[in-house]
Amino acid sequence: MGSAAKCLAVLKLVLIERLVYRLNFFLQVLSGVLTSLIIIFLWMAVYRGNSVSSLGGYTMPEMITYLLGGGLINTFILTTAENNETSQTIADGTLSGLLVQPFSPYWVWFFRDMGTKLFLFLLGLAGYGVVFLFFRDFLIFPGSPDRWLLFAIAVALGVLLQFLLFESLSLLAFWVENTYGIRFTMRVILEVTGGAIIPLSFFPSILQAFFFALPFPYLIYLPMTIYLGKTPADEVAGALVRMGFWIAGLAVINAVLWRRGVRRYVAMGD
Amino acid sequence: MKDLRRYWELFLFFVKVGLMKQMAYRPHFFLMITGKVIRIALLFFFFQAIFLKVSRIGEWTWEQVLLLFATFHVVDYMMSITFGRNLSSHLPSRVQSGEMDYRMILPANLLFFASLEDVDMMDFFSFLPTLGFLGWVLWRLDMAIAPLQVILYILLIANSLVFLYAVILAIATTSFWTTQSYGLAVIFDNLMKIGRYPLDIFEGFWKVIFIYFVPLVLIAQVPAQALLGALSPGFLFFAFGVSGTALALALMFWRRGVKNYMSASS
Numbered sequence: 001m002g003s004a005a006k007c008l009a010v011l012k013l014v015l016i017e018r019l020v021y022r023l024n025f026f027l028q029v030l031s032g033v034l035t036s037l038i039i040i041f042l043w044m045a046v047y048r049g050n051s052v053s054s055l056g057g058y059t060m061p062e063m064i065t066y067l068l069g070g071g072l073i074n075t076f077i078l079t080t081a082e083n084n085e086t087s088q089t090i091a092d093g094t095l096s097g098l099l100v101q102p103f104s105p106y107w108v109w110f111f112r113d114m115g116t117k118l119f120l121f122l123l124g125l126a127g128y129g130v131v132f133l134f135f136r137d138f139l140i141f142p143g144s145p146d147r148w149l150l151f152a153i154a155v156a157l158g159v160l161l162q163f164l165l166f167e168s169l170s171l172l173a174f175w176v177e178n179t180y181g182i183r184f185t186m187r188v189i190l191e192v193t194g195g196a197i198i199p200l201s202f203f204p205s206i207l208q209a210f211f212f213a214l215p216f217p218y219l220i221y222l223p224m225t226i227y228l229g230k231t232p233a234d235e236v237a238g239a240l241v242r243m244g245f246w247i248a249g250l251a252v253i254n255a256v257l258w259r260r261g262v263r264r265y266v267a268m269g270d
Numbered sequence: 271m272k273d274l275r276r277y278w279e280l281f282l283f284f285v286k287v288g289l290m291k292q293m294a295y296r297p298h299f300f301l302m303i304t305g306k307v308i309r310i311a312l313l314f315f316f317f318q319a320i321f322l323k324v325s326r327i328g329e330w331t332w333e334q335v336l337l338l339f340a341t342f343h344v345v346d347y348m349m350s351i352t353f354g355r356n357l358s359s360h361l362p363s364r365v366q367s368g369e370m371d372y373r374m375i376l377p378a379n380l381l382f383f384a385s386l387e388d389v390d391m392m393d394f395f396s397f398l399p400t401l402g403f404l405g406w407v408l409w410r411l412d413m414a415i416a417p418l419q420v421i422l423y424i425l426l427i428a429n430s431l432v433f434l435y436a437v438i439l440a441i442a443t444t445s446f447w448t449t450q451s452y453g454l455a456v457i458f459d460n461l462m463k464i465g466r467y468p469l470d471i472f473e474g475f476w477k478v479i480f481i482y483f484v485p486l487v488l489i490a491q492v493p494a495q496a497l498l499g500a501l502s503p504g505f506l507f508f509a510f511g512v513s514g515t516a517l518a519l520a521l522m523f524w525r526r527g528v529k530n531y532m533s534a535s536s
Contacts, residue, residue, distance in 0.1 A: 027453030031460035038464050038471075042327070045471035050324040181301030188305045192312035202319040 014115030036071030064138040075124030076117040087173035093267035154223035164250035174261030195221030288389035306396035328470025340404040342490035347397035358455035362445035426493035436516035446527035465489030
């Protein structure tokens with residue numbers, strides 16, 4: 001079996017697995033949709049209650065588009081933002097079985113994560129589709145195909161960045177008994193600093209400076225500001241390059257952690 | 271009285287075991303607490319970012335929104351320390367795995383076990399800064415609060431816990447028939463987060479839904495309004511009536527669920 005066929009096989013398997021618990025996953029996605037709706041209602045009340053047409057440079061339609069788009073991205077970024085499988089496999093020793101297979105466990109985890117994200121994206125589209133229809137009069141679409149393309153590239157890079165970020169923490173399971181605490185803390189920070197519930201430009205400049213020193217704003221805030229044309233065209237390339245640096249840096253960290261980790265890996269069994 | 275004392279001792283035992291279990295991985299324990307405190311801080315900044323641009327959300331000022339926010343998180347923590355995860359997560363998995371069997375033969379109330387067996391001490395330690403935050407918000411309110419308002423506030427917080435207990439118990443009880451109750455619990459968990467915001471953000475149909483049909487207004491808004499002296503006596507009776515009725519119905523449903531339990535163990 002060639003490498004591509006192996007990757008496809010892993011993707012197919014994870015989709016089949018997820019389909020078994022499709023109702024629970026769908027309810028999870030639905031609750032994400034609900035959260036987006038709550039935040040939208042909150043912002044609508046803020047705009048209408050204070051009789052303002054623009055806040056922080058965002059009109060109400062721009063804000064609604066931002067929150068719905070961000071919510072959809074959040075569905076497959078945040079719901080999978082734990083990379084639980086990696087640390088569990090290392091901690092409970094089932095990694096031993098994977099190590100003797102002719103396909104690196106690291107790539108198995110990668111493609112399983114991508115499969116889960118794809119599955120959640122499709123469920124998210126179904127869930128958000130209804131909401132998009134409900135708010136169709138407020139939605140804004142990019143005027144040019146270039147902007148669509150740049151948006152798609154930013155989302156795709158964001159997916160990769162998110163995997164690498166959480167994978168680097170999960171791989172710490174080779175050294176520490178429980179990595180959930182650190183992954184949870186990172187996820188909590190991501191919830192707000194990723195920009196899913198509020199555009200980061202609303203925060204005081206000192207907090208913005210802190211947030212932009214982290215990789216999280218590249219996950220939701222950057223793609224959505226590219227989509228809405230809030231990131232000037234001449235700054236998009238620079239932002240995507242910075243994102244590329246984060247990805248490259250984290251990929252190196254992942255590779256080092258994986259190699260060193262496997263070397264010190266010990267599994268008890270019967 | 272003797273029974274009460276026995277259950278109190280049992281509860282203290284659960285607290286001790288909970289602490290021992292969660293302290294087994296100390297870095298994890300402290301990181302989780304840090305993460306939970308950071309979450310509250312970031313949500314505070316979220317509201318602050320809005321109020322840097324506007325002066326009100328609906329009829330609510332910055333200080334009032336902070337009171338609502340702090341009240342919500344106090345209730346949320348009290349729930350998650352005690353019955354929250356026990357009912358929404360542990361009970362369904364124990365029903366599915368057949369682990370309820372041995373709990374049924376213990377000489378103690380099954381519902382007591384189902385509701386309190388795993389006391390979340392991690393959330394207890396995250397709760398303490400939230401209490402401090404509530405104290406800071408009360409100090410900032412800069413208004414005279416009568417003792418009756420404070421008593422009503424405490425009673426309505428207890429009432430909101432009764433309401434949440436009833437709803438979560440009803441959802442968890444469905445696990446005696448279905449394997450999908452966890453998804454419902456996740457939905458409710460997200461739904462209840464609406465209680466963190468002033469319900470004025472909803473209009474017309476939705477406002478009616480969240481006040482009368484799924485009265486999320488009971489979680490934090492009603493206690494906060496009582497403390498601010500802005501709650502009508504009619505609504506006070508409505509709040510207690512809804513929670514009492516919900517609890518009675520949930521207990522009836524629970525009894526039916528237990529009768530329907532079929533062990534799944536080998």
